[in-house]
Amino acid sequence: MSTHGLQVQGISKRYGDTVALADMSFEVHPGELFGFVGSNGAGKTTTMRIALGVLEADEGQVLLGGRPVDLDVRRRIGYMPEERGLYPKMKVGAQLAYIAQLHGLSRAEAADAVHRWTTRLDIAHRVDDTVSALSLGNQQRVQLAAALVHDPEVLVLDEPFSGLDPVAVDVMSHVLVEKCEAGVPVIFSSHQLELVERLCHRVGIVRAGHMQAVGTVDELRDRGTTQLEVHAPGAAPGWADGLPGVRTVGVRDGRTVLELLPGADDQAVLAAALRTGPVHSFAVRQSSLTELFREVVAA
Numbered sequence: 001m002s003t004h005g006l007q008v009q010g011i012s013k014r015y016g017d018t019v020a021l022a023d024m025s026f027e028v029h030p031g032e033l034f035g036f037v038g039s040n041g042a043g044k045t046t047t048m049r050i051a052l053g054v055l056e057a058d059e060g061q062v063l064l065g066g067r068p069v070d071l072d073v074r075r076r077i078g079y080m081p082e083e084r085g086l087y088p089k090m091k092v093g094a095q096l097a098y099i100a101q102l103h104g105l106s107r108a109e110a111a112d113a114v115h116r117w118t119t120r121l122d123i124a125h126r127v128d129d130t131v132s133a134l135s136l137g138n139q140q141r142v143q144l145a146a147a148l149v150h151d152p153e154v155l156v157l158d159e160p161f162s163g164l165d166p167v168a169v170d171v172m173s174h175v176l177v178e179k180c181e182a183g184v185p186v187i188f189s190s191h192q193l194e195l196v197e198r199l200c201h202r203v204g205i206v207r208a209g210h211m212q213a214v215g216t217v218d219e220l221r222d223r224g225t226t227q228l229e230v231h232a233p234g235a236a237p238g239w240a241d242g243l244p245g246v247r248t249v250g251v252r253d254g255r256t257v258l259e260l261l262p263g264a265d266d267q268a269v270l271a272a273a274l275r276t277g278p279v280h281s282f283a284v285r286q287s288s289l290t291e292l293f294r295e296v297v298a299a
């Protein structure tokens with residue numbers, strides 16, 4: 001497991017006439033935190049369910065540690081489903097212990113793991129409550145504990161951050177970072193793109209069931225347009241018109257905002273700006289993941 005991580009290879013899935021996945025491929029390496037993003041209905045949950053082995057692909061395969069996902073491999077995955085899969089009337093502690101034992105832990109190991117994770121996730125004082133008595137955010141902490149109690153070799157989390165308060169977001173983030181630092185491949189889907197940008201080593205942007213762009217946020221930036229903000233007070237409107245690969249987006253606070261296509265020469269822009277008079281500032285504006293996402297899904 002440790003050398004290969006998770007490999008999704010050309011999976012396709014249809015529901016009747018609906019194409020949920022079309023040749024979806026990517027890898028999550030050991031020790032990597034991978035953010036899985038895409039519009040509603042893009043195919044994230046379907047991919048994760050197939051990776052876990054609860055749903056079958058029409059084509060393609062998913063490997064964990066170089067092995068196809070069978071029952072034995074499935075037991076080594078920590079999964080947090082989007083629809084949340086807890087028994088509402090069962091007590092938190094008993095439920096977690098039950099899940100741990102289902103994954104092969106002894107009763108004593110399960111009790112240890114439940115104590116460790118409920119303490120870590122700050123829900124130890126709720127172990128004797130039923131799940132339904134907990135707030136949604138605390139139910140989510142229980143759900144994360146359920147994904148972790150058997151010390152999985154890979155973590156697959158479907159929207160683990162949705163609906164969490166900022167403190168719970170921090171707790172969840174720390175746990176995921178800790179797991180990936182311990183060498184576990186971690187993949188999670190999210191619509192909270194600032195969080196994905198902050199946490200993840202690499203990001204995959206899914207569009208219509210296909211991996212449209214994948215890489216570090218910097219790599220994704222290199223594929224897209226660059227924005228430049230130029231403060232040249234003496235420049236007349238339209239001063240950058242005609243420069244190859246350059247488009248004027250607008251003027252903001254007296255500064256001209258330009259968009260440069262990949263390969264456009266920023267030094268030619270600077271030279272053109274200097275021909276208009278003094279240049280007080282000339283700065284590249286880095287696109288956020290949210291902006292990159294919009295570019296990719298609109299392409």
Ligand SMILES: Nc1ncnc2c1ncn2[C@@H]1O[C@H](COP(=O)(O)OP(=O)(O)OP(=O)(O)O)[C@@H](O)[C@H]1O
Nearest residue numbers: 015018019020038039040041042043044045046047
């Ligand atoms: N059981 C099902 N029956 C029919 N269509 C389905 C089923 N499950 C998913 N789909 C369709 O497959 C496509 C992918 O859905 P999926 O839930 O994987 O998207 P998602 O990226 O997780 O979306 P979201 O961000 O809204 O959770 C959608 O068009 C969806 O309607």
